[in-house]
Amino acid sequence: MMAAAGSLAAGEKAKGKPPPAPPPKSAPPAKAPPAAKGAPVKPLPPLKQGAHAPLKEKVAYVHGPFEEGDCSICHKNKDPKNPGPALDPTPELCLGCHEEYREYSTQRVVKHRPTQEGCTWCHNPHNSKQPHLLLEESSALCLRCHDAVRQVLQNGKVKHGAVEEGEKCMTCHEPHGSNIESLLVKLPFDLCVECHAKDTQLDDQGKALTNMKKLLDDNPEWHAPVAAKDCSVCHNPHASPNFRLLTSEYPARFYEPYSVKTYALCFECHNEQMAATEETTALTEFRDGKRNLHHLHVNKAERGRTCRACHEVHASKWPFHIREGVPFGNKGWILKIQYEKTATGGSCAKSCHPKRVYNRTIK
Template sequence: MKTIYLFFILLLVALSGKAEEASSFIEIMKPFDYTRYEGKDSTFVIEANHKSVDKIVIRQGDINTTIDVTSEKDTYCKTVELHPAVNTIFIEAYKDGKLLSSDKRESYFYNDVLPGVDVYDAEQYDKNYFHSEEEEEKCKSCHDMTNNIPPEDEPFDDVSETTCYKCHSGKLNTKSTHAPAANWLCTICHNGKGAEYNIDDEGLTKYLAPDPIAKTCAYCHDTVEGWQASRYGHGPVNDGRCKRCHNPHGSDNEFFLRKHIWDLCTTCHTEKAIPGNHIVSGFVFSRNAGAHPTKDRADPARPGREFVCTSCHNPHGSTGIYLLRMEGSHPFNVCQRCHKK
């Protein structure tokens, strides 16, 4: 009996040793598990020894990102793009084609206008900032962390000279890019200061951007204060949360919007997406199925533009009821933008 008992003890010790050995093939420094992101990029920082590992694979659904481990360094960085809501990403270590170990990180990409996100689900994840003094110490052996940002009045001729570009160049991979981002004037917005909604995070990162961001936006966009003083205001504008609708770095949509205009508006105003449920009915052509169209038509008042919600409504603020683009006090005055008679 003692022999059998001793055998099991030795077996457990051996298995424990193998488990410990497997977990030591790579070490995932960043991100931590259950991290919440407001941007779509997650940067993995992984330590590996080339004597034990020759390849690291980051698996994200059907997308595999491969990192070749060499004798030149022990720390490897790779940025992956997150999709909205939950992301489960697996990190695998290989040697000579053999899988040695596998780990995972679960993250949440949160913006309340994106599909699938839920504020209550997001609250289960913690914000974790990268650019603290402590974290940057780990990066200095490979990266220049001296905050080499171009001065506001004299941008670099070559944007690749800025230290931000080395890791964040992917932020320019959009159809249109916001001017401060295009010129890498990052610290205009990322000034390390918090505001009402993230004041408790001040000091956790050198590059915190205030939330709400409107006062920062007003530095260049002098119309912001006027919008906020409008007789009829829009919630995100009144709260100063420009980033809810706009991506401050860039977007494939016009005006740096996070979605196409109609899709963006109907994310919150879901009832307006129901066919035949918006604007007057009974006074329009039968081909419009009993209601005024809100998309998929040309805009008569703005040649060359698509007819969308903003054809009739000003999303920033208005003197007219319902944020209508109208003159005078009668709501139907907005109709005269297209219907002259």
């Protein structure tokens, strides 16, 4: 898609004969234009004076009209030494040829301010060292405005490979406009699972990453955010101070002293009272009468069972995405939980403890 923005020059190497031309007088002003309606108040950062002038050094990409050497295709005059102002302001001038992009700035629900205010906020209309005639390397260009993402990337101990490889930002985002939040190319789930569908992916520590497609195909009981198809509820797709790009703290171990902070990730959606209240008839279905069994398992000063002790965080074959088994000892043994759901409760087989049955209806 962005290849189209490179227009006729896409894939065409410079022939080393761009005619000289002074910086076009029609380039966006060095000051930022007024904010679009509904857009963040913060103005777009100013571009360097002459940012759109033809580059005199060796370039890799040349815009077709510029390569023709007839400035009057876009400017008032033919003369490369005095092209005069552009025939129309951008983006109208650009959309005269790149018509397919009009829909992006007018029809799509999520709009990108630079697309509406002028293609030259990101593209050099003459030539560039960058694909798609971009003014800078693509992620540097994006981060020029997107300070929050820049900070996340700077502060994140764990960075998402997709941010640093391939098309970088454009792997997941469509910078011209989208019908999906955050200018995403697809729904977050579809984007994530499309890549995380391999057995060979490793994290930054060299540990194997789960083949999510296979996991989800094989396990029908999905955690709610997975079922809602939004991985970004729990994972920051750019970078994070937490392992596995988690948006908040989450215990990595089987046992952990209970504290709200340790379970911050879970309590972003789940009511923390679910684990803090000893007795309830409403906060959880995992209770024996009023006795809250989440509290019983989790809320311990030393060996609190973490959520992962009983639940698979993405999906499992068992109701409430309960794990099939729990690890025991250091020999790789797995004790089967064999959870059984009943109309008023459920039971776990002998595993961490002897078989236990719970029933919400007992008094």
